[in-house]
Amino acid sequence: MKLLKRNWPFHLMILPSLIFLIVFSYVPMAWIVMAFQDFKPRLGISGSEWIGLDNFRYLFEREDSVQVILNTLVIAVLKMVANLIAPFTFAIFLNELRKMFVKRFVQTLVYLPHFLSWVILGGILVDILSTDGGFVNRIITNLFGIEPIFFLGDGTWFRITVVVTDMWKEFGFGTVVFLAALANVNPSLYEAAEVDGASRFKQTMHITIPSMIPITIVVGTLALGNILNAGFDQIFNLYNPLVYDKGDIIDTFVYRAAILNGQMGFGTAIGLFKSVIGMILIVISYRLAYKLAGYRIF
Amino acid sequence: MYHKTLSYRIFNTLNTSGLILLAIVCIIPLWHVLAISFSAKSAADANLVGLWPVDFTTEAYKKTINNPVFLGSILVSIKRTIIGTAITLVLAFLAAYPLSKESTVFKARTIYAWIFVFTMVFNGGLVPFYIVIQKLHLMNSFWVLVLPGAVNVYLTILMLNFFRGIPKELEEAALIDGAGHFRTLFTIFLPVSLPAIATLALFSMVFHWNSWFDGLLYLHDAKSQPLATFLQTVVIQRDMSTMSMSPKEMELLSQKTVNAAQIFIGALPILVVYPFLQKYFVKGLVLGSVKE
Numbered sequence: 254m255k256l257l258k259r260n261w262p263f264h265l266m267i268l269p270s271l272i273f274l275i276v277f278s279y280v281p282m283a284w285i286v287m288a289f290q291d292f293k294p295r296l297g298i299s300g301s302e303w304i305g306l307d308n309f310r311y312l313f314e315r316e317d318s319v320q321v322i323l324n325t326l327v328i329a330v331l332k333m334v335a336n337l338i339a340p341f342t343f344a345i346f347l348n349e350l351r352k353m354f355v356k357r358f359v360q361t362l363v364y365l366p367h368f369l370s371w372v373i374l375g376g377i378l379v380d381i382l383s384t385d386g387g388f389v390n391r392i393i394t395n396l397f398g399i400e401p402i403f404f405l406g407d408g409t410w411f412r413i414t415v416v417v418t419d420m421w422k423e424f425g426f427g428t429v430v431f432l433a434a435l436a437n438v439n440p441s442l443y444e445a446a447e448v449d450g451a452s453r454f455k456q457t458m459h460i461t462i463p464s465m466i467p468i469t470i471v472v473g474t475l476a477l478g479n480i481l482n483a484g485f486d487q488i489f490n491l492y493n494p495l496v497y498d499k500g501d502i503i504d505t506f507v508y509r510a511a512i513l514n515g516q517m518g519f520g521t522a523i524g525l526f527k528s529v530i531g532m533i534l535i536v537i538s539y540r541l542a543y544k545l546a547g548y549r550i551f
Numbered sequence: 552m553y554h555k556t557l558s559y560r561i562f563n564t565l566n567t568s569g570l571i572l573l574a575i576v577c578i579i580p581l582w583h584v585l586a587i588s589f590s591a592k593s594a595a596d597a598n599l600v601g602l603w604p605v606d607f608t609t610e611a612y613k614k615t616i617n618n619p620v621f622l623g624s625i626l627v628s629i630k631r632t633i634i635g636t637a638i639t640l641v642l643a644f645l646a647a648y649p650l651s652k653e654s655t656v657f658k659a660r661t662i663y664a665w666i667f668v669f670t671m672v673f674n675g676g677l678v679p680f681y682i683v684i685q686k687l688h689l690m691n692s693f694w695v696l697v698l699p700g701a702v703n704v705y706l707t708i709l710m711l712n713f714f715r716g717i718p719k720e721l722e723e724a725a726l727i728d729g730a731g732h733f734r735t736l737f738t739i740f741l742p743v744s745l746p747a748i749a750t751l752a753l754f755s756m757v758f759h760w761n762s763w764f765d766g767l768l769y770l771h772d773a774k775s776q777p778l779a780t781f782l783q784t785v786v787i788q789r790d791m792s793t794m795s796m797s798p799k800e801m802e803l804l805s806q807k808t809v810n811a812a813q814i815f816i817g818a819l820p821i822l823v824v825y826p827f828l829q830k831y832f833v834k835g836l837v838l839g840s841v842k843e
Contacts, residue, residue, distance in 0.1 A: 524676020
């Protein structure tokens with residue numbers, strides 16, 4: 254009681270945030286019970302019929318929802334790998350630039366897409382990737398003399414486009430953590446290697462790359478938690494019914510099933526499935542990052 | 552010295568030109584859209600525009616600016632960015648202070664920290680959230696853009712990590728002088744935290760300016776939607792009902808040039824604050840990752 258008295262300002266400072274968290278994070282969690290109902294908005298929780306695990310069974314029996322889970326995994330894993338390798342490689346080359354203004358110039362341009370939303374980038378991509386004289390297809394047909402490519406209309410090309418454009422948006426900014434790791438390398442290591450007559454390539458192989466390994470492990474393991482997040486914003490702004498078979502992901506599927514088609518209980522069940530798997534993966538990945546590289550959030 | 556060997560000099564030249572080329576390629580899509588926005592309809596429709604405007608005109612911008620729905624959406628965006636950022640900053644600043652204390656000083660800290668962090672790893676999903684927004688009568692209200700995301704746990708953690716870097720002596724001196732925790736927070740912590748608050752503000756502003764999905768889900772009247780949602784419906788979904796164009800005007804302007812102009816205007820505020828973003832976002836990342 255005495256402790257509480259002395260600490261009342263602390264509780265008071267947290268209170269506003271706590272109220273918001275309860276209303277907008279914890280109350281929705283209580284509504285998860287809809288996942289076990291054939292939920293009808295006008296009947297509410299008490300009036301809707303309880304159907305046990307039927308929604309979940311439905312999820313794994315329906316061909317389209319299984320396909321959607323598969324699409325999510327494929328796209329998310331490809332993105333994970335691309336978004337680890339690209340910034341890693343780019344940071345090594347960027348680190349070799351000796352002229353600061355060139356480095357600054359390159360960084361300024363490649364960081365930019367990170368700050369623009371997928372609505373802006375989607376609008377640009379839909380235009381330049383169009384088969385009807387889009388900028389990219391114009392270049393391809395002029396250069397190689399082949400037919401225009403259906404980047405956003407063909408399932409396989411759609412997946413490739415999604416991964417590559419996500420890389421375009423994020424690889425530049427992704428180098429920040431790697432460059433920070435490189436800035437912390439003790440210069441005397443390079444000086445010693447120099448004295449021993451090591452070439453720059455050898456220095457890169459034996460000093461630069463090893464010093465990036467810990468942060469690479471952290472970035473890589475933390476990305477594991479996103480294995481069911483294939484990027485709602487991006488997919489939603491690029492996809493169309495033509496590529497649903499290979500490009501539709503869990504989040505876009507939930508949006509259409511629940512919000513557009515009113516299958517509230519089913520939508521909640523998929524969301525719950527995703528949240529639970531996501532939570533387990535996040536816990537595992539943070540444990541791993543802590544074990545492998547001593548990483549903690551606070 | 553490796554710098555002077557021939558092979559390194561060749562590598563350096565190739566590397567420098569390669570990276571410059573890559574950087575330019577990254578920016579070409581945006582540049583191309585900018586060129587379209589300043590081109591004449593006929594040239595844009597015939598796909599003649601490359602990297603430079605053809606038959607330079609500002610017609611597309613004039614039309615965009617004269618669309619009242621477009622202007623209204625900009626106002627909504629500005630309003631949500633200012634109000635949303637202010638609320639988020641106040642909440643994060645207040646909550647970060649007690650959360651930054653050791654659990655020996657503030658016992659309940661661990662419980663609170665779990666309550667905050669748990670929302671980052673688990674959520675009810677889209678549908679329960681949608682129902683709660685309905686039950687709270689936030690549908691079609693401006694506040695749906697601001698209140699649900701008011702607590703940003705990530706930014707609160709950034710703030711608390713910054714607080715932990717402030718020398719303990721500063722706070723102890725204030726407390727010994729008889730200042731309460733509120734006074735310590737506002738007179739001692741606030742002035743030294745301004746750079747961190749600026750970083751948080753930029754994070755939050757970019758988030759608000761770019762958010763579009765909440766506007767699409769919860770606001771059904773085009774006039775009350777923010778700019779990002781407007782662009783989503785007009786440019787991506789190609790919903791023309793909000794364009795307020797007569798058929799004659801449609802002839803005058805290809806959709807392409809107007810879309811390009813709208814996209815560019817949507818990106819403009821980000822481009823304007825971009826020099827700060829680059830600096831502070833990097834700072835923010837470091838703030839979030841480097842701990843004692």
